[in-house]
Amino acid sequence: MHVPDGFVDAPVSLATGAVAAAAVAVSLRGARRELDHKAAPLAGLVAAFVFAVQMLNFPVAAGTSGHLLGGALAAILVGPFTGVLCISVVLLMQAVLFADGGLTALGVNVSDMAVVTTVVAYAVFRGLVKVLPRRRPSVTAAAFAAALVSVPAAACAFTLIYALGGTTDVPIGTVFTAMAGVHVLIGIGEAAITALTVGAVMAVRPDLVHGARGLARPLELRTADGTVIARPEEPAAAAPRSHRRVLAAGLVAALALAGFVSYYASTSPDGLEKVAHDKGIDSKEEEHAAKDSPLADYQVKDVGDERLSGGLAGVIGVGATLAVGTGVFVVLRRRRDRAAAASVPETEAV
Known part of the structure; x- marks a missing residue:
């Protein structure tokens, strides 16, 4: 669902850029509460993993594919604020290095794919976790539902953005019907990937899953009738x-x-590309400013073998995303630690 340059006019692109910048600023502050010694390195890996999985388009209908958006997965694994930052780092790397997603449309993409998916998914996830039994399978089930809802929500958000600043004269009802329809199908794939990944991490290290914190209850010894007789x-x-x-x-x-x-x-x-082509939304699409990048279109320039070229580009992308993401999150964690140390009263420090 990477929106290219030319789909949305300049005023709305600037407005969404301001929204995205504000959301990132808020997330930078909020992430300090989420990033401990375990979550900081995990967050960088989550960004790199989302980048990798987004390269795996899966078929959803005749002539149409979909790929992971990742907002739900990131929010559940490392927290909603950190999740917004993870997806924002991925989108930045894709736009700058791989010419995927317009540079002038970066605000649109961050607002839609990072903010909307993460906020909607985490709200659904937390709501379900509160009412479902306090068990690990409940976390996986809630993750599935949250991811499933987040993708059509992003499609609806794009439709709203396009209604405000679309550059072609396409009926909004047509855009909404096409976008919502195909992204419901893509949402099923998103939900499956998210649930499988969360379930895999839960199976080995549930303590690393932000959304599962507080799930375990203290052990209690009970009699046959349920009376608590001791708590170890x-x-x-x-x-x-x-x-x-x-x-x-x-x-x-x-x-x-x-x-x-x-x-x-x-x-x-993918879903947006197919809808844009079929409905004429892409008639004013502009060439990407980084179209001549050595890694444009996920191919390494001057490497003749297509498989090797694409594989090298993917590995470089994972490494770059991991480095940038980990750097951001480690800095945030250190700032949190310094702020915590500064807040300790002098009498306690002595």
């Missing part, structure tokens, strides 16, 4: 569990998906 004392604080294995496994998966599996992805246009 909590053991002495153990050393923090290393999460390096999870990070290593996630990185290997991202590199494999982007570097190898992406070659077998569907080559059909």
